[in-house]
Amino acid sequence: MPFIPHTEADVAEMLAAIGVSSIDELFDEIPAALRSRTLAGIPPALTEMEIGRLMQERAELDGRPLVFVGAGAYDHHVPAAVWQIVTRGEFYSAYTPYQAEASQGTLQVVYEFQTMMASLTGMPVANASLYDGASALAEACLMAVRAHRRSKSARILMPGTVNPVYAAVTHAIAGNQNLAIEVIDWHRDTGLTVADGFKAWSGQDVTAVVIQQPNFFGLFEDVDAITNWAHDNGALVIAVVNPTSLALLKPPGEWGRDGVDIVVGEGQPLGVPLSSGGPYFGFMTSRMEHVRQMPGRIVGRTLDLDGKPGFTLTLQAREQHIRRTKATSNICTNQGLLVTAATIYMSLLGAAGLERVAAASQQRTRELVDALTALPGVRLRFPGARFHEAVLELDAPVRPVLEALGARNIIGGYELSQHYPELGNTLLVCATETRTPADIAAYAKALADVLQNARAA
Amino acid sequence: MSNIPTELKYRKSHEWVRDEGDGTVTVGISDHAQQALGDLVFVEIPEVGRELSAGEACAVVESVKAASDVYSPVSGAVTAANDALAGSPEIVNQDPYGAGWIARIRLSDPAELDGLLAASQYEEVVKAAED
Numbered sequence: 001m002p003f004i005p006h007t008e009a010d011v012a013e014m015l016a017a018i019g020v021s022s023i024d025e026l027f028d029e030i031p032a033a034l035r036s037r038t039l040a041g042i043p044p045a046l047t048e049m050e051i052g053r054l055m056q057e058r059a060e061l062d063g064r065p066l067v068f069v070g071a072g073a074y075d076h077h078v079p080a081a082v083w084q085i086v087t088r089g090e091f092y093s094a095y096t097p098y099q100a101e102a103s104q105g106t107l108q109v110v111y112e113f114q115t116m117m118a119s120l121t122g123m124p125v126a127n128a129s130l131y132d133g134a135s136a137l138a139e140a141c142l143m144a145v146r147a148h149r150r151s152k153s154a155r156i157l158m159p160g161t162v163n164p165v166y167a168a169v170t171h172a173i174a175g176n177q178n179l180a181i182e183v184i185d186w187h188r189d190t191g192l193t194v195a196d197g198f199k200a201w202s203g204q205d206v207t208a209v210v211i212q213q214p215n216f217f218g219l220f221e222d223v224d225a226i227t228n229w230a231h232d233n234g235a236l237v238i239a240v241v242n243p244t245s246l247a248l249l250k251p252p253g254e255w256g257r258d259g260v261d262i263v264v265g266e267g268q269p270l271g272v273p274l275s276s277g278g279p280y281f282g283f284m285t286s287r288m289e290h291v292r293q294m295p296g297r298i299v300g301r302t303l304d305l306d307g308k309p310g311f312t313l314t315l316q317a318r319e320q321h322i323r324r325t326k327a328t329s330n331i332c333t334n335q336g337l338l339v340t341a342a343t344i345y346m347s348l349l350g351a352a353g354l355e356r357v358a359a360a361s362q363q364r365t366r367e368l369v370d371a372l373t374a375l376p377g378v379r380l381r382f383p384g385a386r387f388h389e390a391v392l393e394l395d396a397p398v399r400p401v402l403e404a405l406g407a408r409n410i411i412g413g414y415e416l417s418q419h420y421p422e423l424g425n426t427l428l429v430c431a432t433e434t435r436t437p438a439d440i441a442a443y444a445k446a447l448a449d450v451l452q453n454a455r456a457a
Numbered sequence: 458m459s460n461i462p463t464e465l466k467y468r469k470s471h472e473w474v475r476d477e478g479d480g481t482v483t484v485g486i487s488d489h490a491q492q493a494l495g496d497l498v499f500v501e502i503p504e505v506g507r508e509l510s511a512g513e514a515c516a517v518v519e520s521v522k523a524a525s526d527v528y529s530p531v532s533g534a535v536t537a538a539n540d541a542l543a544g545s546p547e548i549v550n551q552d553p554y555g556a557g558w559i560a561r562i563r564l565s566d567p568a569e570l571d572g573l574l575a576a577s578q579y580e581e582v583v584k585a586a587e588d
Contacts, residue, residue: 149504150504292499292501292519317498317519317520317521317522317523317524318519318524322522322523322524323523323524326524326526
């Protein structure tokens with residue numbers, strides 16, 4: 001079948017059947033001023049050979065830099081088998097199939113993914129994924145408001161140490177749906193959420209509290225105390241986590257006395273390569289009591305008429321194709337391809353392998369921080385315990401330093417002042433297991449040169 | 458043909474109302490409604506104390522094929538909700554006019570009861586739906 005199914009003859013036949021002479025006449029009730037005109041600025045078409053050459057040249061402009069930036073997306077090793085398997089014809093679709101039950105293998109992969117995420121986060125139920133970590137947080141806030149029926153305020157307490165991009169996306173998605181998002185301040189000396197910032201809300205109607213662990217600066221928040229405060233004050237708890245870190249850290253399902261209510265995060269570290277910001281995928285897990293307010297698809301395991309096990313989409317009754325405007329969310333799909341990659345990645349590594357990735361990343365970051373803070377004009381900004389990221393303070397403006405490092409093919413970190421002007425000349429750095437001691441030495445040498453040049457200038 | 462007790466009043470969206478004679482009413486969904494929905498898997502009941510207006514969505518009944526709103530037939534405050542439905546939604550299928558009740562409401566305007574359908578009128582609604 002041709003990719004565009006309607007031939008000119010088909011179109012003419014259909015128009016004749018409804019008594020319209022042309023496509024233009026079909027749409028003539030749309031005022032001319034509202035019609036799209038020819039797209040301006042589109043260059044002439046190129047042949048496959050020409051466009052291939054152009055894209056190759058553009059790709060080469062990117063170079064192959066050494067990456068020392070994290071800030072929500074991480075340059076982990078992806079075993080070659082992961083994408084070799086994902087791109088098999090049986091898996092290679094970005095979508096949950098509409099006749100889902102016809103694709104038992106696809107459903108089983110999603111089911112295994114859900115099982116792995118539930119296990120990693122210590123929660124009883126997971127969905128089939130969301131678009132990315134940022135939109136997953138927005139969906140979690142909306143879910144909390146639906147799930148917490150006793151709370152009337154729709155008030156969400158959001159520490160300033162939550163990834164600022166996630167906070168901005170949450171404002172964009174949920175801010176117009178009558179949520180009151182209140183920012184909780186963080187301590188300038190420790191980089192941690194100010195405990196008293198929550199206490200100011202004691203006794204008031206709070207729907208949910210967000211906690212990111214490790215926080216955006218890579219530091220460990222006192223998640224037990226914050227979870228307990230939230231539950232003591234009748235609020236739900238939404239955890240934002242890095243899945244790799246959970247190989248070493250206590251899962252959110254065990255934070256505080258009772259564990260959190262909803263867990264979300266960015267799944268990219270699990271087998272998805274860095275790629276100009278996406279496509280990535282979000283994950284979400286929850287307590288069972290909130291499952292009916294969980295957005296997105298959920299795959300269940302059941303028995304067929306003959307008593308044989310099978311997989312099926314479940315709890316669909318609240319999705320938009322059935323519930324219309326009253327659906328729990330307009331998310332009716334998942335990031336199937338990336339979830340498949342993550343499932344294969346986790347299967348290949350196993351729990352022990354993921355733990356080794358996390359421990360090696362932690363070790364490499366420690367070596368990076370030691371090497372860089374040994375340089376004049378570089379110091380560690382926050383002293384506390386952290387996971388595979390650290391905030392460094394330079395004695396020179398960060399942007400020109402990053403540009404000079406870039407010229408040496410090193411992506412040196414994330415400039416924090418774009419979100420936190422009060423942090424001045426600070427840089428968020430990260431090293432994963434893929435950075436070798438030689439890479440770290442190369443970065444230290446380059447940074448020493450760049451800072452010296454900056455001082456000389 | 459579904460069971461339509463004559464002593465109850467009905468709303469055309471398939472809720473029933475029993476006047477308890479003390480200023481309160483009990484509300485549920487009709488036998489026809491539970492049959493049409495099929496096996497219920499979840500019922501979301503209203504919060505006690507909630508103030509409802511007549512016609513406002515106050516509960517959700519969810520079967521394997523659909524989640525449907527239940528509309529309050531009258532205005533008033535919810536004085537009780539059937540907690541047993543949380544663990545056993547199938548009670549609505551088994552006994553829609555008895556143990557499967559959804560909420561009790563204190564009437565703020567008893568005259569609203571006069572605007573509801575009698576069993577014979579509701580029977581016409583069901584017949585039309587079944588045709």
